Amino acid sequence: MARRILALWLPYWPAERWRRAQGARDLAPLALYLPQAGGFRLSAVDRGAAEVGLYPGLALADARAIWPELHAACGDPRADEAALAALADWCGRYSPWVATDGAAGLRLDISGLAYLFGGEAALAEILARRLVDFGFTARLAVADTPGAASGLARFAAAEATLVPPGGTAAALAALPVAALRVPEALAAELEPLGLRRIGDLMRLPRGPLASRFGPSLLYRLDQALGSAPEPISPRFPPAPFRARATFGEPIRDPEQIAAAFQPLAERLAAMLAAEERGGRKFHLTAYRSDGTLGRLSVGVSRPLRDAKRLGRLFAERLGEIDPGFGIEVLLLEAAADVLRAAEAPLLPQPEAAGENLTALVDRLRNRLGRGRVSQIFVHDSHIPERAFSLRPALEDGARPKTAWPPRPPRPVSLLRRPAPIHVTLSAAGGPESFRWRRLDHLLVRSIGPERIAPEWWREDAERSRDYYRVEDRAGRRFWIYRQSSSRRADAPAWYLHGLFA
Amino acid sequence: MGVPSAALLADLRRRIGALERGCGRSATPAIAFGLPAIDALLPGGGLGAHGLHEIVAASGDGAAFGFVLALFSRFAHGVRRPWILWCRLGREGQESGLPYGPGLARFGLAPEHLILVEAERPAEVLAAMEEGLRCPELAAVLGEGAALPFVAGLRLQRTAETGGVAALWLNRAPPPPASAAVSRWQVQAVAAPPEGVEEALSWQLTLWRCRGKNENLPCQWRIGWRAEERSFALQDG
Missing domain, CATH: 3.30.70.270 (Reverse transcriptase/Diguanylate cyclase domain)
Known part of the structure; x- marks a missing residue:
């Protein structure tokens, strides 16, 4: 051509x-x-x-x-x-x-x-x-x-x-x-x-x-x-799959926009299906009659080419497009990172999330933000906070799955950042009581120390920590640690890192 | 008028059953504690799908967290669906901590089956829960936060009645007396006996209220969790 x-x-x-x-x-x-x-x-x-x-x-x-x-x-x-x-x-x-x-x-x-x-x-x-x-x-x-x-x-x-x-x-x-x-x-x-x-x-x-x-x-x-x-x-790499609709009379009604969107979604879905593809990111551009434009992007966790689901995903956000003096052209694109649609697995996978769950996660994510809907993964690291991670939920890619040994016991919840606490020591040198969030916890049991050495091969390696599993008089159990100070003269700092069930 | 036919009777029974939804007369069976002393008190003989249950975290520690995970484990196993939706405000990650992957193993839960939703506003938490309750692939939906407003509780209760997904609300603050939930529990840590095994999990469980049961409440039990069998055990306390 x-x-x-x-x-x-x-x-x-x-x-x-x-x-x-x-x-x-x-x-x-x-x-x-x-x-x-x-x-x-x-x-x-x-x-x-x-x-x-x-x-x-x-x-x-x-x-x-x-x-x-x-x-x-x-x-x-x-x-x-x-x-x-x-x-x-x-x-x-x-x-x-x-x-x-x-x-x-x-x-x-x-x-x-x-x-x-x-x-x-x-x-x-x-x-x-x-x-x-x-x-x-x-x-x-x-x-x-x-x-x-x-x-x-x-x-x-x-x-x-x-x-x-x-x-x-x-x-x-x-x-x-x-x-x-x-x-x-x-x-x-x-x-x-x-x-x-x-x-x-x-x-x-x-x-x-x-x-x-x-x-x-x-x-x-x-x-x-x-x-x-x-x-x-x-300025924007054009998407390989595009469907556009032109309106003789600029449209302004939310209902008109919704009605105009569905045929677009169907056409795009048909194009994707014809090439055995699915889209991961979809953009809707509304060209207004005054020469401005509005853009809306929706991401999904699994390649998608179902017009109905696309319609539902966009339905709750179409209202974000300000029609201004009227929309003349609507353009729906499936963006460049298009993967082959997930083919049916050879064997049924009971663990894999089904369509309903994927749709739920996509909806929540488009509403709240990608980083706000996550899945918990476990990794092979002995540094407590590196032994797990929160990743955007249900995205394809490597799924690290490590069986974690039951011992030594690990807490059920870990604070996002270790919280500094004030600790008094017993004669033996272990923690005797600590103060956290204005509450004193008198300890009846303390097991430790479990020394967790830093990963020396990392550039940001910090000092080693001594962890204690402690229980107060009410039976509340915590995971606290001591970190020696870089200066010998300073007292070591204590932190609360996790809660046991 | 003749003798009512069997079909008519069956239809009536079905309609009355529908009116009584939330009281356990539904298709999806409730998930029993496996402890007759507790199950006998609950509508339908367990904590069910089809209803909202409130859990009050009495002490600022992981006890309620652990109890909830134990329930998840039983729910997921009971309905043969592994996925759990956990909705909370993002700041809870620092307040009460993130579910810690390596610590979940003893509850028989695979960490990656927990889907954590961290919202910015309480209304978003409720909306996410409501959507989750309509998703038939989930075993349970948990909301976590301050006391649940009555109307919000009512909405969740209504949604939970129609779906087949268990709904739990983990209260991080003293709850108001009024509630639309089917039951309200309180979980407290139990001081382990000095010679006891350190890792044994046990909680002091109080049933404060339960739909259809008003006498003899609150009831208290001390229960333990046996990870291998995914079961609770009554302990004398």
């Missing part, structure tokens, strides 16, 4: 972005300025300012002198960048492969996608009209390569240029050399030699061109012509 790239250039982006953010459409002409060495200089202008002869780099005072009615505001390059990224995300409704291109451009890989919108011309027109609605001046071009499309968007005479497949070289020939994204100094070097247009370069033999001007010029030329690769790195 031939590659087709749509490039978008927003020549007055920072100024128009500022105006849209302020909600002040009638502020024109408008220029943004930034403090620079020697005073404020314009950093961006809108169309009106450009038409009266203002340009970025001009001192603010001079600009005011040229056009006293100029509206000027301080620029914010970071906000420009963030807004461009958001615009790229919004363009995800047209193509999964969207990347920003410079400070004021976007590139969409629309290979094989344009038919969804009625062809390339229709897609370009839809996109341009939406951007005009947002208040942005846009120039766009569709060509076979990212380089050519970018160059055409910036330098072609028309606001929208559609280069038919294979026509890239001819379309590029008339453009100035700067359209190849070569450094300005290089373009200035070429100009006195009569090499003003890309066509002039294409006619020259490659060898002398490379030896005179370096490899980068040829490389850019090759990229634009498609003989050198130029991938588009999307």
Whole structure:
């Protein structure tokens, strides 16, 4: 399939972005300025300012002198960048492969996608009209390569240029050399030699061109012509399984959204089933009519491709999507870490969690957070707190399972962090009583010490601990330990670590 | 009107039984203690699926924890489902400790069958429990926290009646007198005799209230746990 790239250039982006953010459409002409060495200089202008002869780099005072009615505001390059990224995300409704291109451009890989919108011309027109609605001046071009499309968007005479497949070289020939994204100094070097247009370069033999001007010029030329690769790195890696729904009339009702979701889930499930796959992570993106978008992600512990379960998982969270002024497009994706769906085991496994339990765990986890629903695992370590771990429940992967010897006895519960306690010692040197949470425990029994040495091969190895199993007069049993201090003069510190049943 | 048919009678019995749910007349049998002295007092002859049971931790130690694990062990074994859902606030991990894997072995429980839900707010604990009670693959659902509000207890009790999953609430604070639960227990540590085996598990168990039984309560027993047989044993105290 031939590659087709749509490039978008927003020549007055920072100024128009500022105006849209302020909600002040009638502020024109408008220029943004930034403090620079020697005073404020314009950093961006809108169309009106450009038409009266203002340009970025001009001192603010001079600009005011040229056009006293100029509206000027301080620029914010970071906000420009963030807004461009958001615009790229919004363009995800047209193509999964969207990347920003410079400070004021976007590139969409629309290979094989344009038919969804009625062809390339229709897609370009839809996109341009939406951007005009947002208040942005846009120039766009569709060509076979990212380089050519970018160059055409910036330098072609028309606001929208559609280069038919294979026509890239001819379309590029008339453009100035700067359209190849070569450094300005290089373009200035070429100009006195009569090499003003890309066509002039294409006619020259490659060898002398490379030896005179370096490899980068040829490389850019090759990229634009498609003989050198130029991938588009999307902001989000597109998911292999996607289902989208477009609404003629933007939807706002929670019921409408829920009703629209189910067919999407069914289509995605069918796609997954067709390839014998299951999804582990699902994203729902809602493209709102005002150009913003809402995202919702749901993870599951076992690969999933059941539309009903998917519907239930999303059902309780669909309300989190704020419809704003209405949702135009819903996109449901199964994200990249897609595994083969669990096949039926050869032998029935009584220990494995069934579908109901998996669904329960998934629901709780999506509501409370992944780390909040856990399973307890036992490991081979003699350090008490390393002998067990809490892991996200029911996730595939290694399941350490160690039979733990019954002796020496271990407590039924272990404090997350050992709690410091105050201990008085008997004449024999063992603990006689301790104070914990403002209660004194007079001990009638203390068994120990059981010395637990640190794991010396670990970098964070601490000092060894002496554990005692102690029982107070009421029969309450605790696990306490003494840790010698690093300084000989200091008294050893005591901690309560666990509770016996 | 003629003589009521057998089918009609059976239907009536079924409907009355449905009205009396929670009193043990249900399809899933209750899990008996295995101690006739205690089982005789309980509706259905045991702590059942189909009802909420409150356990009050009297002393700030692991006694109630151990008793609950012993019950889990009997539940899981009795209904042949290993999974247990344990719902609590995340901060309990420091207050009363995390279920410690190596220490669970003596209760005949595989640690990985405990699913621990650590919520941020008490309402989330209750919601997780309620969902758990509807999941037929679980053997038991335990909630842990401060005293259970009456209405919350009522909701859990209603949910537990319809499912087949045992519901327990481990009280970390003195409970209010009113409760919707089927029974309320208190667990206390027992001082081991000086010459006794150190690892022997025994608790002082008090039955404070029990649906359908109002006289002769509270009752007290001293019970021990025998890990090998997964059974309780009455001890004289």
